[in-house]
Amino acid sequence: MSISISLKTRYDECDRIYEFLEKSLSHPMFAGIVSDESVDDLKTAAEEIFTNIVMHGYGGNPDGTVRMELQADGSTVSLVISDSAPPYNPFAKLAVIKPGADLSQGGMGLTLIQSMTDEQHYSYENALNTVRLVKHAEKR
Amino acid sequence: MALELEITPSKQHSKRISLSGALDSNTAPDLQHAIDASIDMEIRTVILEMQELKFISSAGLRVIFKLKKELTGRDGQLLMVHLQPQVRKVFEVITAVSNMHVFASLEELDEYLASIQKQVTDDNNSLQ
Numbered sequence: 433m434s435i436s437i438s439l440k441t442r443y444d445e446c447d448r449i450y451e452f453l454e455k456s457l458s459h460p461m462f463a464g465i466v467s468d469e470s471v472d473d474l475k476t477a478a479e480e481i482f483t484n485i486v487m488h489g490y491g492g493n494p495d496g497t498v499r500m501e502l503q504a505d506g507s508t509v510s511l512v513i514s515d516s517a518p519p520y521n522p523f524a525k526l527a528v529i530k531p532g533a534d535l536s537q538g539g540m541g542l543t544l545i546q547s548m549t550d551e552q553h554y555s556y557e558n559a560l561n562t563v564r565l566v567k568h569a570e571k572r
Numbered sequence: 573m574a575l576e577l578e579i580t581p582s583k584q585h586s587k588r589i590s591l592s593g594a595l596d597s598n599t600a601p602d603l604q605h606a607i608d609a610s611i612d613m614e615i616r617t618v619i620l621e622m623q624e625l626k627f628i629s630s631a632g633l634r635v636i637f638k639l640k641k642e643l644t645g646r647d648g649q650l651l652m653v654h655l656q657p658q659v660r661k662v663f664e665v666i667t668a669v670s671n672m673h674v675f676a677s678l679e680e681l682d683e684y685l686a687s688i689q690k691q692v693t694d695d696n697n698s699l700q
Contacts, residue, residue, distance in 0.1 A: 443598040447573055450594070450627070472627075472658040479629045483597040536638035540630040540666055547665040 433461050434503045441486045441496035441515075449478050452500065453511075461504040465569040473548035474511055477565050480541040481513050481522065489517025489561065507569040508550075512562060519556045522563065573627060575599035579610045583685070586617035592624035595632030604635045611639070616648035619681065623654040628662050649673060653681050 435456045439445040453475050457466050466474075482498060490496040496517060503510040522542065533539065546552060551566035573594035582588045587610065595603060611618060618639060640650040653675040655663065663674070675681040 443596075446594070446596050446598045450573065469657070469661075472661070475627065476629060476658065476662060479596055483629070483631060486597070534637075534641070535666065536634060536641045538630065538634050540633055544630055544662060544665055 434501050435459065436499060436501035439482070439498045439500065440494060441490045441498060442494045443483070443486060445498075446479055446482065449482060449500065450475050453478060453502070456502050457509070462502075462509055465504060465507060465509050466567065467570055470509075470567050470570065474509070474565070474567060477545045477548045478511060478513070480545045481563055481565070484522050484541060485513070485515050485517060485561075489515055489520055509567050511549075511565045511567075513565070514560045514562045516559060517561060520561060521554045521556075523552050523554050575602050576624075577603065577606050579606060582617070582619060585614055586619065587611060587615055588619040588621055590621040590624070594627040595625060595635075596627065596629040597631040600629075600631040600635050603632065604638075607635070607639055611642075613646065616643065616646065617685075618643060618648070618650050620650065620652045621654060622652055622656060622659055625659055626656055628659045633662065633666065651675065651681060651684075653678060 435452075437448065437452045439448060453471060456462075457471050457474070478500065482500075485498055486492065486496075496515065498513060498515045501512045501514075503512065522545075525542065545565070549565040550568045551564075553564040553566075555562045555564075575595055576592040578590040578592075580588050580590075589603075589606070589610075591603070593599070620636070636650070642648075643650050651673040654677070655674060673684070675684065
């Protein structure tokens with residue numbers, strides 16, 4: 433089973449992302465997989481990926497479309513984010529914040545995505561960039 | 573979530589910014605505009621009250637680190653208090669929290685400010 437939402441490439445769509453994740457992850461199919469903390473983690477990662485797409489994929493053009501889909505698979509939840517911008521792998525660069533880096537210039541998004549999720553995958557197929565972020569169920 | 577801001581004078585040469593809602597790519601420009609309009613060169617200390625800030629992303633972090641850089645450049649400081657779980661975790665991930673002054677309560681913040689003021693007073697007395 434999966435739940436999805438379609439978003440325009442506008443920053444004011446962020447609220448819809450949070451609402452989508454909060455409401456969808458309370459669905460019984462995610463029971464036992466997600467905690468309040470993991471919901472926050474996915475919201476953080478989703479915002480970073482979405483912002484990346486809007487800024488770098490569409491250059492701020494508000495007419496693009498991003499699709500987000502949540503999938504449950506036993507002990508994992510996957511957030512699949514796809515768009516039709518030119519091919520761009522956000523994970524191609526190693527996310528390293530060097531000591532003394534000037535963080536006022538940015539460069540933190542990828543670090544947050546990789547810290548908030550357990551797996552990050554990228555593919556480009558059928559003219560679609562597809563990012564899959566995976567959270568494993570927390571061990572008890 | 574929208575971002576609501578309340579900027580109030582604190583002690584001399586300092587201001588308190590109370591944030592509420594979400595500080596993300598959509599709302600970070602609002603904080604930057606408010607800082608540009610309210611934090612002038614005379615301000616040496618800025619306190620970010622984060623009790624009602626439920627979410628932050630790297631866009632928000634950029635604005636905060638820019639403010640910290642400006643304050644540090646004039647021997648000032650940026651202090652943060654009452655970080656909520658998602659906000660605290662984001663700062664911890666970036667590992668910059670060790671370079672930031674973060675307080676669990678207003679009482680702890682007041683004690684720190686009092687100690688700084690005492691240090692300044694003692695330094696002034698020793699010069700006389």
